[in-house]
Amino acid sequence: MTKAEEIINGVLAGNRRSIAKAITIIENNEPEAHELIAKIYPHTGKAHMIGITGAGGAGKSTLIEKLVKEYRRRGKTVGVVAVDPTSPFSGGAFLGDRIRMQELSADRDVFIRSMATRNYAGGIAKATKDAARILDAAGKAIVIVETVGAGQSEVEIIKVAQTIVVVHAPGLGDEIQAIKAGIMEIADIFVVNKADRENANKAVMDIQANLQMNNKENPWKPSVLKTIALTGEGIPELIEKIEEHRRFLEGNLEGRRTSLRLKAETELVEAIREKVTSSLIEELKKEGKFDQLIHEIMEKKTDPASAARRLLKKVANDEA
Amino acid sequence: MEKGRKIRVLIAKPGLDSHDRGAKVVARALRDAGMEIIYTGLRQTPEQIAETALQEDVDVIGLSILSGAHKTLFPRIMKLLKEQDLTDVMVFAGGIIPQEDMAEMKKLGIKEIFGPGTTTETIIRYVKENLPKRS
Numbered sequence: 260m261t262k263a264e265e266i267i268n269g270v271l272a273g274n275r276r277s278i279a280k281a282i283t284i285i286e287n288n289e290p291e292a293h294e295l296i297a298k299i300y301p302h303t304g305k306a307h308m309i310g311i312t313g314a315g316g317a318g319k320s321t322l323i324e325k326l327v328k329e330y331r332r333r334g335k336t337v338g339v340v341a342v343d344p345t346s347p348f349s350g351g352a353f354l355g356d357r358i359r360m361q362e363l364s365a366d367r368d369v370f371i372r373s374m375a376t377r378n379y380a381g382g383i384a385k386a387t388k389d390a391a392r393i394l395d396a397a398g399k400a401i402v403i404v405e406t407v408g409a410g411q412s413e414v415e416i417i418k419v420a421q422t423i424v425v426v427h428a429p430g431l432g433d434e435i436q437a438i439k440a441g442i443m444e445i446a447d448i449f450v451v452n453k454a455d456r457e458n459a460n461k462a463v464m465d466i467q468a469n470l471q472m473n474n475k476e477n478p479w480k481p482s483v484l485k486t487i488a489l490t491g492e493g494i495p496e497l498i499e500k501i502e503e504h505r506r507f508l509e510g511n512l513e514g515r516r517t518s519l520r521l522k523a524e525t526e527l528v529e530a531i532r533e534k535v536t537s538s539l540i541e542e543l544k545k546e547g548k549f550d551q552l553i554h555e556i557m558e559k560k561t562d563p564a565s566a567a568r569r570l571l572k573k574v575a576n577d578e579a
Numbered sequence: 580m581e582k583g584r585k586i587r588v589l590i591a592k593p594g595l596d597s598h599d600r601g602a603k604v605v606a607r608a609l610r611d612a613g614m615e616i617i618y619t620g621l622r623q624t625p626e627q628i629a630e631t632a633l634q635e636d637v638d639v640i641g642l643s644i645l646s647g648a649h650k651t652l653f654p655r656i657m658k659l660l661k662e663q664d665l666t667d668v669m670v671f672a673g674g675i676i677p678q679e680d681m682a683e684m685k686k687l688g689i690k691e692i693f694g695p696g697t698t699t700e701t702i703i704r705y706v707k708e709n710l711p712k713r714s
Contacts, residue, residue: 276664279636287584350585351610357631358620364627370634375615377585 263291267298273398275370282372285389296389299396306338306395306402307505310420312442315407317428318452320359321488322497323403327363329498335401338394339363339371342387342406342416345378352376356405370394384415385529391419414441418522422504424448424497427466429458443469447481447504450497454485478514479507543570586614586710588639591628592621593656594648601674601695602643608699609641609706625652629659632668639706642672642689649676649684657687669711673697 260268266284269277281299285292311319320341327337341356352375363369372394374387387404394402404420406413417423425446430453449470451462466483484500486493508515543549552566561569590606592599599621606616617635619627632640642649642656653672660668672684673693681692690709693702 275633279634283636345615346610349611350613352615353606353610354615354617355620357617361620361623361627364619364630365624367630372634373615373617375585 261291261294263294263298266291267295270299270393270397271302275367278370278393278397279372281393282374282390285393286374286377286386288386296392299393302396303392304395306399307422307501308391308395308402308404308420309501310417310423311403311405311426312407312413312417312423313426313450314428314431316431317426318488319405319426320356322426322450322452322486322494323405324360324363325488325491325494326403326498327360327369327401329494330401331366331369336368336399337370338391338397338399338402339369340387340390340394340402340404341371341373342404342413343373343375344407345375347378350378370397370399384418387416388419388526414445417442418445418525421508422447422501424450424501426450426452427462428453429456429462447479448497448500449481449483450486450493451483452486452488454493455487459485478511479504539574543574548573586639586706587617587635587637588614588641588706589617589619589628589632589635589637590641590643591619591623591631592643593623593625593628593652594644594646595622596643596645596674597621598645599643601645602641605641605643605673605699605702608703612703612707614706625655625659628656629663629665632660632665633663637668638710640668640670641702642670642674644672644674644676647675649674650680653684653689654687657689660688667711669706669709671702671705673702 266277266281270281281295284295311323313319323339327339330337339360341354343352343354343356345352354373354375356373357364357371360371363371372390374390387406391402391404404416406416423442423446425442425448427449429451449466451459451466453459463483463485470481470483482500484493484497486497488494540549548570552561552570555561556563556566588609590602590609592602602618606618610616617631617637619631628640628642642653644652649672657670660666660670666688670689671691671693672689676684676692676694684692691705
């Protein structure tokens with residue numbers, strides 16, 4: 260049995276060490292990564308994937324801890340992928356989401372993995388999606404993906420989820436407008452956490468006003484809930500709303516098929532783009548033309564778009 | 580270090596220490612040196628530390644302790660790591676660990692102990708130079 264096969268078997272059996280090793284392999288894009296994803300993909304699709312996003316300080320991690328505890332009380336196994344930004348300067352990351360989830364480390368039916376964005380521009384979305392899928396294939400009933408809803412990558416990450424929850428807190432210094440437009444459009448549930456603070460009701464009304472203006476064709480009407488994650492207030496209602504959304508998705512076969520089709524198409528296009536780009540660039544670098552054009556760009560003799568056109572024309576001519 | 584691979588370090592506070600200033604200084608320094616730091620907060624039990632190390636598939640564990648309970652806690656931690664088959668993880672310790680206890684701690688498998696006054700550069704260099712080969 261190869262190393263990959265051993266790990267795959269372990270993942271499917273729910274072995275925690277195998278799950279951890281598998282996530283490391285796909286995170287580092289090791290040689291076994293392709294085989295791993297290929298073999299576990301058919302075993303995915305069973306878990307309910309929940310995306311939790313929102314600005315830092317909104318209370319996502321605290322909320323997640325309460326959600327996980329409640330799901331555990333209901334007998335469900337849970338996986339959590341917590342994503343934090345990599346510093347563009349040092350390449351390092353401080354992954355502190357577990358601080359708010361301390362009590363969960365004692366529960367072996369909860370698997371938590373902290374991942375750094377590693378500045379792969381888009382690549383992190385794939386790694387996070389694959390990590391979530393590994394937890395799905397390992398048999399977790401619920402998989403929660405947590406990100407800071409700040410950049411375009413984070414919007415991509417959250418699309419792995421079937422239910423997207425946006426968490427906001429009053430007094431963070433940013434207004435509702437700070438919720439990225441991209442997230443606003445795909446969110447299924449809004450939560451105003453720290454609802455004991457002043458302006459909580461105003462925050463709820465602002466979000467509701469924004470929602471009035473969006474997406475009238477969508478049969479699912481996003482609602483706005485209030486929670487106080489620290490005390491657990493509002494958590495059962497939030498779970499009920501998440502479950503309601505899950506039942507809605509299951510009942511809405513047409514919508515689900517469309518959504519799955521869109522996801523599959525997006526991922527296929529992205530995979531093709533990645534393969535084509537990397538092999539093409541590798542090819543071009545071999546011939547030295549690449550470096551020559553880099554110099555021309557630096558000396559302002561040409562611009563990047565024209566250089567790309569010339570390179571690609573050359574490749575086309577070589578094929579002819 | 581292969582392309583795309585980062586050093587993942589768990590900074591853990593076993594026992595009942597009431598503050599984590601030192602641990603956070605080390606955590607930040609290692610982060611600024613390009614590593615991914617998982618920090619789990621105060622009052623970690625040996626079981627929590629071992630479980631976190633397993634799930635996060637860390638390369639290194641840094642144990643920070645000020646309370647003097649290292650002689651009770653460190654053996655339990657090292658035992659759990661062995662049971663979880665995590666013996667290829669490099670463990671170092673810091674905080675308040677008396678000179679006379681250091682040999683005993685090292686015998687448990689703790690590779691190095693960094694007392695008060697150690698520079699973060701020393702720790703960074705040590706981690707980078709002694710990184711375990713992962714299987």
